[in-house]
Amino acid sequence: MTSRTDKAALILWALGLAACLALIVRTPFTTDMSAFLPSAPEPAQQVLVQQLSDGVASRLILIGLEEGSVAARAEISRRMARSLRAFDGLVLVENGDGSIGQADRDYVWQNRYLLNPDVTAARFSADGLRQALEQDLQLLSSGLEPLLKDSLAHDPTGEAIGLVHVLAGDRERRIREGVWVSADDRRTLLLAQTRAPGFDLDAQERDLDAVRGSFDAARATVDGGGDVHMTATGPGLFGVKTRAQMKHDVTIYSAIASAGIVGLLLLAYRSLLVLGLTMLPVLSGALAGLAAVSLRFGFVHGITVGFGVTLIGEAVDYAVYLFAQTREGGGTQKTIRRIWPTLRLGVLVSICGFAAMLFSSFIGFVQLGIFTIVGLIVAVCVTRFVLPTLVTARFAGTRHLSFAPALLRVAGQAHRLRPVLAAVLVCAVLWIGWRSTTLWQEELTSMSPISAEDQRIDRDLRSATGAPDVRYIVVATAPDMETLLQSAEQTSAELKGLVTRRALSGFESPDRYLPSRQTQAARRAALPDPATLRTNLSHAADGLPFRSEQFAPFLDDVERARTAPDLTRASLEGPALGLKLDSLLVRQPDMWAAVMPLRDVADPQAIAAGVTRTGQAQVTLLDLKAASDRLLHQYRFEAQTLALLGLVVIAGLLFAGFGSAVQALAVLAPLGAAVIITIAVLILGGHRLSIFNLFGLLLVVAVGSNYCLFFQRGLQAGEEGERTVSSLLLANICTVLGFGVLSLSGIPVLFGIGSTVAIGTALSLVAGAILMARTPPAEVP
Amino acid sequence: MSRKFAIAAVLALALGPAQSRADPPEQAPSAWTLDSLMAGLQQVKSASAHFVERKEMAMLTRALESTGTLSYVAPDRLEKITLTPAPETVTLNGETLSGVQANGEHYTVSLSERPEVATLVEGVRSTLAGDLPTLRRYYTVDFKGNHDDWELDLTPKNERVRDKVEAIRIKGAELVLKTIDIDERDGDRSRMTIIPDRP
Numbered sequence: 015m016t017s018r019t020d021k022a023a024l025i026l027w028a029l030g031l032a033a034c035l036a037l038i039v040r041t042p043f044t045t046d047m048s049a050f051l052p053s054a055p056e057p058a059q060q061v062l063v064q065q066l067s068d069g070v071a072s073r074l075i076l077i078g079l080e081e082g083s084v085a086a087r088a089e090i091s092r093r094m095a096r097s098l099r100a101f102d103g104l105v106l107v108e109n110g111d112g113s114i115g116q117a118d119r120d121y122v123w124q125n126r127y128l129l130n131p132d133v134t135a136a137r138f139s140a141d142g143l144r145q146a147l148e149q150d151l152q153l154l155s156s157g158l159e160p161l162l163k164d165s166l167a168h169d170p171t172g173e174a175i176g177l178v179h180v181l182a183g184d185r186e187r188r189i190r191e192g193v194w195v196s197a198d199d200r201r202t203l204l205l206a207q208t209r210a211p212g213f214d215l216d217a218q219e220r221d222l223d224a225v226r227g228s229f230d231a232a233r234a235t236v237d238g239g240g241d242v243h244m245t246a247t248g249p250g251l252f253g254v255k256t257r258a259q260m261k262h263d264v265t266i267y268s269a270i271a272s273a274g275i276v277g278l279l280l281l282a283y284r285s286l287l288v289l290g291l292t293m294l295p296v297l298s299g300a301l302a303g304l305a306a307v308s309l310r311f312g313f314v315h316g317i318t319v320g321f322g323v324t325l326i327g328e329a330v331d332y333a334v335y336l337f338a339q340t341r342e343g344g345g346t347q348k349t350i351r352r353i354w355p356t357l358r359l360g361v362l363v364s365i366c367g368f369a370a371m372l373f374s375s376f377i378g379f380v381q382l383g384i385f386t387i388v389g390l391i392v393a394v395c396v397t398r399f400v401l402p403t404l405v406t407a408r409f410a411g412t413r414h415l416s417f418a419p420a421l422l423r424v425a426g427q428a429h430r431l432r433p434v435l436a437a438v439l440v441c442a443v444l445w446i447g448w449r450s451t452t453l454w455q456e457e458l459t460s461m462s463p464i465s466a467e468d469q470r471i472d473r474d475l476r477s478a479t480g481a482p483d484v485r486y487i488v489v490a491t492a493p494d495m496e497t498l499l500q501s502a503e504q505t506s507a508e509l510k511g512l513v514t515r516r517a518l519s520g521f522e523s524p525d526r527y528l529p530s531r532q533t534q535a536a537r538r539a540a541l542p543d544p545a546t547l548r549t550n551l552s553h554a555a556d557g558l559p560f561r562s563e564q565f566a567p568f569l570d571d572v573e574r575a576r577t578a579p580d581l582t583r584a585s586l587e588g589p590a591l592g593l594k595l596d597s598l599l600v601r602q603p604d605m606w607a608a609v610m611p612l613r614d615v616a617d618p619q620a621i622a623a624g625v626t627r628t629g630q631a632q633v634t635l636l637d638l639k640a641a642s643d644r645l646l647h648q649y650r651f652e653a654q655t656l657a658l659l660g661l662v663v664i665a666g667l668l669f670a671g672f673g674s675a676v677q678a679l680a681v682l683a684p685l686g687a688a689v690i691i692t693i694a695v696l697i698l699g700g701h702r703l704s705i706f707n708l709f710g711l712l713l714v715v716a717v718g719s720n721y722c723l724f725f726q727r728g729l730q731a732g733e734e735g736e737r738t739v740s741s742l743l744l745a746n747i748c749t750v751l752g753f754g755v756l757s758l759s760g761i762p763v764l765f766g767i768g769s770t771v772a773i774g775t776a777l778s779l780v781a782g783a784i785l786m787a788r789t790p791p792a793e794v795p
Numbered sequence: 796m797s798r799k800f801a802i803a804a805v806l807a808l809a810l811g812p813a814q815s816r817a818d819p820p821e822q823a824p825s826a827w828t829l830d831s832l833m834a835g836l837q838q839v840k841s842a843s844a845h846f847v848e849r850k851e852m853a854m855l856t857r858a859l860e861s862t863g864t865l866s867y868v869a870p871d872r873l874e875k876i877t878l879t880p881a882p883e884t885v886t887l888n889g890e891t892l893s894g895v896q897a898n899g900e901h902y903t904v905s906l907s908e909r910p911e912v913a914t915l916v917e918g919v920r921s922t923l924a925g926d927l928p929t930l931r932r933y934y935t936v937d938f939k940g941n942h943d944d945w946e947l948d949l950t951p952k953n954e955r956v957r958d959k960v961e962a963i964r965i966k967g968a969e970l971v972l973k974t975i976d977i978d979e980r981d982g983d984r985s986r987m988t989i990i991p992d993r994p
Contacts, residue, residue, distance in 0.1 A: 152881060155850060155859045160959040160979055161911050167854065190907050559855040 023399040030392075031298060034305035041308040044315055072212030073597070074482075075104075075225060075248040076475040079202040082242035087202035088191035090239055093232035094225075098206060101228075103221040105593045106207040110194025118591050125585075126173040127541060127575035128534050129526075135540040137171055138547060138572075143554035146171045151558060168567045196478035203479050207597070208250060215257050218250035247472040252464050256761070263759040264320055271752040275330070278751070282415070282744055283337065291401060292333040298400075299326050299393030303385035315378055322385035324767075327752055328364060328717045329393035331745035332357060335724075336397055338741030341733060346402040354398060356723045359671050361394045363723075364716035366663045370656035375649065418736035425729060425739050428783040435784050439687050442694035454650060455702040482522070482611030486618055488625055490608040490633040495583075498599075498606040499530035505610065505633050508624045517621050519614035524598040527591050531580050541576045544569060650705050657712055664715065681722040684781035688718055691781075692774040706763045710770025717749055717771070718778025725782040739783075746779045829927070829938040832945060835970045836925030840869045842971075843992045850985040865989065867923045873916075887916050914956045918949050918963045919975060934963070943968050 077094075079087045095109040127133055136142050150170050153162050165174065188195050194203045206225065210217030225246060233239040279289050300323050307314050335357065340349040368390070371383030415421075446453070464472075475481075490505060492498035502525040509521050525533070542550060551565060586592030600607040615621065622635040668678035689711055696707055721742050729735035749771065756768030843866040850859040863877040877883040885894040892912060893903040906913035914933045921930040930936055934949035949963040957980075964976040975987040 151859070152883065154852065154855070155848070155861050155877070155880075156883075157875070157885070157915060158912060159850070159985075160915070160956075160977070160983075163852070163854070163983075189905070192910070559857045559859070561854055561856055564854045 020399070020403040024403055027298070027396060027400045031301060034301040037305045037308055038301065041304070042313045043319070044313050072249040073208045073210075075206040075208065075222065075246055075251060076472075076479050076481055077204040077206065077225060077229075078196070078245045078471075078475050078478065079204075079229075080200065080243050080245060082240075083238050084190055084195070084199065084202070086236050086238035087195075087242055088193045089236045090229065090232040090242055091193040091202045091204055093236065094204060094228045097228040097231065098225065101221075101224050103209055103217060103224060104206045105209050106590060107204065108194070108206075109202075109204045110189050111192055121586065121591060122177050123174055125575070125578075125581060126169065126177055127572065128529060128537055128578070128581055130173045130176050130537075132176055133173065133537040133540050135542075138540065138542050138550060140550040140553035143171070143550055147554055147558055147560065151560075167564055168571055170565060170568055201475075201478055203475075205479050205481065207593075210250075212249040212253060215250070215253050219254045222246070222251055222254060245471050245475065247468065247475050252468070252472075255468070256464070260761055260764070263756075263761055263764055267755045267759060267764070268324075268752075271755040274751045274755070275748045278744070278747060279334075288337055288405075291405060292330060292337065294401065294404075295332050295393035295396040296323070296326060296329045298396045299329050299389035299391075302392035303389035306388040307381050307385050310384055311377070311381060315381055317378055318381040318385055321767075322382055322389065324752070324756075325368070325382065325386045325713060326389040326393060327749070328713075328720070329390060329397075330748055331717070331720060332394055332397040333401060334745045334748065335720075335741050336401060338744055339734075339737045341737065346405050350398060350402050353724075356720075356727060357394060357397070359668070360720035360723050361390055362667055362671070363664050363719040364390055366667055367660050367712045367716040367719075369663075370653070370660040370712065373656055375652065415736075415740050418733075418740045421739050421743065422729060422731075422736045425783045425786070428780075428786065431784045435687060435781060438691060442691045445694045446690070446697070449697055453697065453703055455704040477614075480520070480613055482613055483518075483615045485637060485639045486612050486615045486621070487636050487638065488521070488610040488612065488621070488633065489636050490610070491602075491605050492608075492632060493605050495599075495606050496531055498608050499525050499528065500532055501633055502608045502610065503530055503533055505625055509610070509612075509621070512617075512621055512624050515620065517615070517617035517624070518612050519616075521610055521612045522594075522598060523610045524595055524608050527595045527598075528581055528583065528586065534580055538576055538578075541572050543576070544573050547572055646705070650708070653705055653708050657708060660712070661715070664719070677726060680726045680785065680787060681719060684722050684725070684785040685715060685718050685778060687781045687785070688774055688777035689714060691777050692770060695773055696770060704762060704766050706766025707770045710767040711774060713767070713771045714774030714778060717775050718782070721746065721775075721779045722782040725786040728787050742779060746775055749775045828941065828945070829936070832938070832970075833925040833927045836923060837869075839867075839923070839925075839970055842867045842923070845990045845992065846875075846987050847990075848985060848987040850983070852983045853981065867920075870924050870926075871920065873920050873923065887920060892916060910953055911956050914951055914953045915960070919965070922947060922965055922972070 079090055091109045092111060095107050095111060098104055098107045122129060137146070147170060149172075150166050153159060153166075156162075169175075188197055188199075190199060190202075195201060196203055206221075208218060208221045210221065212218065226244070229244045233242055233244075236242075276289065279292060280286070283289055283292075303322055303326065304314055304319065307318060335353055336346060336349055339353060340346050365387050368383055368386040371379045371386070374380055374383070488505060488509070490498060490501045492501055502523050506521075506523045506525055509518070509523070512518060513520060529537070541547070547569060551569070552562070555562070555565075583592075583595070586595055598609050598611075600609060612621070618635065618637065625633045625635055665678065665682055668681055669675060672678050692711065692714060693703065693707075696703060724738060724742055729738055753768045753770075753775075754772035756764045757772055759765055759768065843864065846863060846865050848861050852859070860880075861877050862879050863875060865876075866874045871887075871889050873887040875885045877885075883895065885892065890906040891903055892906060893901070895901055904912055906916070917929055917933050921927075921933075927936070930949070933953065934951055937948035937950070938945065939948075940946050945967055947965040947967075949965070951957045951960055951963075959980055961978040961980050964974075964978070965972055966974045966976075971991055972989050974989065977985045
């Protein structure tokens with residue numbers, strides 16, 4: 015007995031689902047974490063965000079080999095380096111074995127006069143050359159002369175030796191058995207730089223698998239390799255680990271929660287068909303939500319799917335209200351018409367809550383906002399127009415629960431608890447007020463899901479390898495590359511002074527690999543013309559036993575350098591040094607930025623003052639930790655503002671919906687009480703609120719408002735009231751079960767949202783019952 | 796050109812050891828003589844001497860001559876102090892080579908980080924210490940002569956060193972070293988003549 019409109023609804027629904035499916039199968043899903051980094055921060059923050067997600071530091075994998083014999087570790091290190099250098103995902107593998115590419119050697123050797131900061135006119139005067147030749151003579155009389163003398167004819171002033179740090183990095187490395195080891199000899203060290211940015215977790219995972227694979231292969235084939243263990247660390251590894259743990263936790267806990275919810279609903283309905291139908295609105299909503307996100311963005315983030323489905327879990331409640339409130343033989347059409355106004359208002363309230371996410375700076379959250387809003391609208395429409403049509407013929411209504419009458423009596427007496435609720439509320443407000451200065455989590459790291467053990471390994475390996483400081487970097491910005499390199503040069507000079515004053519132990523700078531044109535010109539100008547150089551050299555060699563024709567190659571090389579074209583970025587195509595240079599330069603839409611990683615920063619104030627002294631307004635010492643904490647603060651402020659705005663809109667909506675302040679307050683009061691008490695509970699024991707708790711509270715408002723709306727209508731005596739109150743309890747148990755299980759996870763985001771929603775919705779139900787109007791009003795029209 | 800640069804960088808860069816080749820099966824030297832020389836040298840706890848070193852090099856118009864003192868303290872300390880033409884001190888202590896140049900500059904080199912340097916210095920030190928296993932790690936050792944007039948011919952095993960140094964020949968009598976000759980691949984050569992200080 016379906017009407018024409020019902021049929022139309024069914025057809026529309028089926029077509030819609032098909033269209034969504036067709037769209038979704040063509041949609042790329044990404045796990046690129048940059049979607050959860052803000053999309054349009056200020057220019058200065060762009061560098062920060064870029065560094066956090068894509069900087070050199072974010073691309074490093076630090077590897078330590080421990081235990082076993084030094085020789086076995088060295089052999090494993092060599093074999094790993096050999097196989098990993100052939101692996102495409104890694105651009106650089108360092109293990110101290112000195113295997114520097116021929117292209118890099120050639121670049122430095124051939125361009126030594128343009129690259130070496132020591133190249134000055136004085137060095138090539140007769141006096142300067144005399145000094146150099148005397149030193150050369152001394153080198154020749156040393157016992158190591160056989161190793162040194164060959165380069166003298168080309169490079170009597172030793173420019174190439176002065177550039178060795180360009181190739182090797184300027185850190186002092188300890189070498190045992192031919193490979194790099196830590197200062198205490200306990201670890202053999204390797205350092206790899208990935209081609210993919212740190213946030214590209216798929217690529218990072220593949221790279222890490224390659225590292226692990228090469229270790230396993232080497233360990234199995236080296237004598238005594240069985241005792242050797244590998245530890246590794248790096249931002250990419252943390253990302254991959256976090257994602258794996260998140261996947262694991264979400265899978266395990268949602269399986270447990272789903273099993274619980276399904277069991278509970280089966281117990282209540284005693285019908286697989288009804289159970290299936292209960293899931294229909296959520297599934298339809300999820301598909302529509304995905305399709306909408308895909309239409310708007312062209313891709314869907316993995317997290318949007320995972321969390322989105324959790325967020326629209328409230329749609330399960332819609333079907334629960336419908337089925338649990340339908341009397342046996344009563345017919346769902348009648349029920350839906352009765353509860354529709356409440357349901358409709360509830361969905362609108364939820365949408366207002368979730369709409370806050372649409373204005374977020376994170377693309378990820380905007381996706382979540384679109385997903386939940388579209389998902390809820392579709393879910394409620396399916397509940398309203400499709401479910402009743404599907405079940406009218408067969409649905410016999412749900413069992414009458416035996417404890418329902420008692421439940422209704424309890425609900426009827428709940429108002430007696432108002433003084434208790436008031437007292438608890440006052441305590442909660444006082445407690446929150448007392449904690450108001452330490453209410454929020456201010457440090458990004460404290461929200462990190464990295465285990466203490468992993469953080470220890472990270473600290474150890476980082477200090478052992480001398481990898482760049484993860485907290486401080488110097489950033490220079492300029493409108494063009496030339497200006498940028500010039501300020502990098504000035505900053506380098508300043509930093510060099512700071513290194514001798516022990517404010518830091520070393521740094522990297524792009525001008526080391528590619529000097530500015532200005533500097534190249536100055537160095538070129540410092541080189542004398544052939545005739546002058548020849549004269550200077552013969553004066554210098556006067557009285558020294560060098561053969562006069564000995565230095566012909568030197569004269570040729572200097573002349574070649576003097577007339578050589580400028581080095582540009584293109585000169586570094588090929589050498590691995592080009593990759594190093596690229597990792598230190600950041601191209602922005604209308605400017606260039608140079609990133610100068612620092613090592614072992616001991617005195618950040620001195621460095622900050624030093625780089626300011628260079629007089630370059632665009633050079634700054636960036637404290638990534640302070641900056642990211644500031645960024646977090648800003649996002650939290652944004653989220654708070656949006657949440658408050660959402661509340662105002664919800665209040666306005668309720669006033670508009672009821673046309674009565676009293677009725678709107680009847681919904682808002684228990685909801686407000688629940689939120690306040692939830693916050694007080696969450697900060698028990700010195701815990702601080704995170705941005706995840708804030709999102710949890712948004713969900714509490716969205717879900718809890720439904721309960722409060724039903725209570726606001728009052729409970730009819732008899733079976734109808736009994737069914738209403740038991741449907742609310744059933745819906746709430748489903749929610750508490752689903753989210754409560756999530757709070758078992760150790761991952762901050764899951765724990766934060768899970769615990770907040772479980773506590774908050776339960777409190778909403780209780781507060782709604784306690785504050786329910788004592789005389790049931792007439793049926794709401 | 797770049798090959799030469801590689802050599803220049805040897806000192807400052809942590810270049811790994813060249814692949815060591817399997818030892819060619821050594822003809823068992825008259826085991827008695829080499830072993831007893833080494834055993835005897837092990838008993839020497841300290842020694843000091845003056846030296847005169849003369850280097851003949853193609854790039855120089857005349858030979859370089861330097862003089863100074865050598866002192867050895869068992870098991871692993873060797874010091875070479877050059878007095879003329881310019882003062883310079885080089886000390887080899889354990890696995891660290893350190894020195895002060897005439898211009899006052901200090902430097903240190905870790906032997907395990909510079910296998911080429913290690914090769915060159917171990918030729919003399921392991922001989923003084925009577926440490927045959929270490930000597931054989933770096934060199935193919937050839938012994939000839941007798942108690943009163945012996946000669947150790949050391950051929951480097953490290954390929955990069957062998958490209959430069961053909962052989963080191965140490966001559967001595969009883970437990971005293973008398974000359975150290977270094978023959979380089981390009982024809983350059985040096986000879987250090989050692990005059991022991993009599994206690």
